[in-house]
Amino acid sequence: MHYLVTGGAGFIGSNLVDHLLARGFRVTAFDNLSTGFEQFLTEARKNPNFRLICGDLLDRQALTDAMRGVDFVCHLAANADVRFGTEHPNKDLEQNTIATFNVLEAMRQNGTQRIAFASTGSIYGEPETFPTPETAPFPVQTSLYGASKLACEGLIQAYCEGFGFRSWIFRFVSILGERYTHGHVFDFSHKLSCDPTRLEILGDGKQRKSYLYVHDCIDAIFTALDKADGKVNIFNLGRPDVVEVKTSAGIISDTLGVSPEFSFTGGERGWIGDSPFILLDIAKITSLGWQPRHSIQDAIVRTTQWLKANQWVYEIRK
Amino acid sequence: MHYLVTGGAGFIGSNLVDHLLARGFRVTAFDNLSTGFEQFLTEARKNPNFRLICGDLLDRQALTDAMRGVDFVCHLAANADVRFGTEHPNKDLEQNTIATFNVLEAMRQNGTQRIAFASTGSIYGEPETFPTPETAPFPVQTSLYGASKLACEGLIQAYCEGFGFRSWIFRFVSILGERYTHGHVFDFSHKLSCDPTRLEILGDGKQRKSYLYVHDCIDAIFTALDKADGKVNIFNLGRPDVVEVKTSAGIISDTLGVSPEFSFTGGERGWIGDSPFILLDIAKITSLGWQPRHSIQDAIVRTTQWLKANQWVYEIRK
Structure with a gap:
């Protein structure tokens, strides 16, 4: 199995890379190093199953080339800056929405059909139900970041219906841990x-x-990938x-x-x-046997x- | 009051232009005439309160110029081709998501803060509740068209929170009538x-x-604009x-x-x-006194x- 991890030099991405390598998989990290650090991949680089491609998701050709032979995409790259969204609204559009579209198109061109996506609990806006379940009432967005992640989720879901993709969408609380x-x-x-x-x-x-500790988060991701096999699998990830x-x-x-x-x-x-x-509400993921x-x-x-x-x-x- | 109607030469847009002019408002229609027809504006052009600007929403400068002095935007322009979305996935991204972002940015640059948006019932995907209310459980998208309209709604909502905009979002069933x-x-x-x-x-x-008749649809829009004054006002429009x-x-x-x-x-x-x-479910709009x-x-x-x-x-x- 060959995984491509976008944002593979970032906080969650580099931790995920290490876990995937430890499980014996081949891993390509794709990262423009704008907020990721090569230092986070020091251990990974010692593994012959690993390669880092320094590229930008807005460069469709580079991305399509990097996707060759990839079986599964973990799409973690994003502008994760919730707080300063209103200072540069185009950043969320470009680095989240358009970048995700490019990932999906690169997958389609290469026949890669499985994707895990790092979404966010911010997508629920200011919900009225706590804890907030995946099936909460249709939310109203309150941040450009949340709006862009919503756009990404919608695109991924439509590719599942239209092109036979399968997806695992994770709505994270804030993640903490090493490399944060x-x-x-x-x-x-x-x-x-x-x-x-x-x-x-x-x-x-x-x-x-x-908040959720990064290694708990990655355990939850693996649990969902192992045990959920619907067309579109959506999970909240957090703590109770x-x-x-x-x-x-x-x-x-x-x-x-x-x-x-x-x-x-x-x-x-x-x-x-x-x-x-x-x-x-993390009842759905815990029902698969995962616990933080x-x-x-x-x-x-x-x-x-x-x-x-x-x-x-x-x-x-x- | 000066209204700008994107897609003003289209089916719903040109009918809306006629209604706005009949109410004595100043109206700018902005349309690239890719699917709209100048013929639909024959009557409007006789009115000195009307102007047509042939321009594309992907041309940010033309749009920003057209927005000068505009008080209210009715954003109807879209790739409305639900059926052939999978043949050209970029069309929904560009003509719906990115175009809507451009409309919002042009508004922001001109200090225009009110927007009515033509969304769609397709945004509910394949819901489990019928009739489907605005507060249906968080939907899963089943078309690129629905996904792009979802992205637009999210952007508009985030601009309301981040930049003090006010919005009226209408989730239409299919509209029928003259100029269809x-x-x-x-x-x-x-x-x-x-x-x-x-x-x-x-x-x-x-x-x-x-299905809903176009003049009933426009009556409903005016009802909502007259009577709903929240920050984000979302209404299903259809028939029972x-x-x-x-x-x-x-x-x-x-x-x-x-x-x-x-x-x-x-x-x-x-x-x-x-x-x-x-x-x-049209209970929300009918509670304001509108009936088809x-x-x-x-x-x-x-x-x-x-x-x-x-x-x-x-x-x-x-």
Whole structure:
């Protein structure tokens, strides 16, 4: 089996690459290294079953060439910047919607028909049902990021119906763990590495969100690929609990051994499109036998420890 | 009030232009005339409040220029070809998703913040609930057309949240009436004008679909614009009943005064992505006081009569 992982040099992508190689598969990572790091693939590169192709998903020809002989695509590459969507609306359109269209077309040209896709819980907008199931009422989008992931899901589903593809669509909560390079744990750890005496928190700090440890996430993906065989398989991936942002800030501070004074910018949302409460119903994936093994606290601690030991990512990520 | 109607030379668009002008508004029609007809705007052109701009929505500069001074956008332009989506998947992406993004960006640059959008009941895929309400469970897309309209809805909603826009999104059943130039009534009437002795019907002829007469549709749009003032206002537009395709074929034949022999290609669906049953729940729009005034039969008869009297559209539409 030959897997192509888009965004294979990124946080979740590079961890997935390592897991696929450990299972003995051939793996091609396709990444433009705009937010991914070659350093994350140091171990992978020692494996003869691995190759990295530095290319952009907007380059249809390069992508089509890279897809040759590929059996299965794990499409993780994306503009994952939820917060600054309104500063450059074209980024979500191009790097998510159009890039996904290009992936599907490259697959079609090569006869590759199976795809796993990293979608998001943001696709539910601000739902009224908690925990939010996959069959929640037709949502209204509240961010350009969520809207673009919705567009990607729709495209993938239509290719399944129109061209005989099969898909596994995963709606993630925020993922934490080794190689994590954006999001609130990154921001807080980075800020505290510069000034350990104070920490500004966006919103009122009471935003409640669910988090999942990256290796739990990848276990869940493998469980779904092994056990779900419908035409379109959609799964929420998360944990059954949440943490408040200010509690998380406390865990991060403790892990770093600092005691900052917290200040809050105020308001229920950290930014436009921020969802003050994210809790996904994970009954569907757990019914297949998967369970998360790491608590949110554990995931935050491990992430913070990794960031502390790898401060070079603060430098590169300006 | 100055309205810009994209697809203003099309079937629904040109009818909407006439209604807006009759209400005394200033109207700009923006159309690339790829499937619209200047002939549909003959009356409109006599009105000094009207102008037609021949331009393409993929031409961002032309669109931005056309948007100057516009208060309200009615975005109807689209690739509305549901059936042949799989023959050219890029068409739905470009003419629907990317075109809609361009409309939103042109609005943003001009400070125009209100938009009405022609979406589709196809967005519900193959729902399990009939009649299907706006809050149906999160659907799975079954056509590239539906997927692209879903992408457009998401973009519009995200612009409402991110940039203070307000939107009225209408999920149509198939619309019938004067200036109708594609869909099964067009195809059947056209085929029967060539050979009145036989008619091939795609599928088993038992597909049940709801239809709405174009002037009822426009009345509903005005009702929603007048009475709904949320940030994102979503309405199904249709009738509370359906007709079987083979019954419709009988009405068309009777109206044309011909007695063809029907044959069926078989199968529950006319084509890949065809939905065998479309019936939308219209309780939300009727709660605002709107009711359809024309039966499906009446709409089919009027459409067929118009096509019979305007056979030039068969010649131009190859």
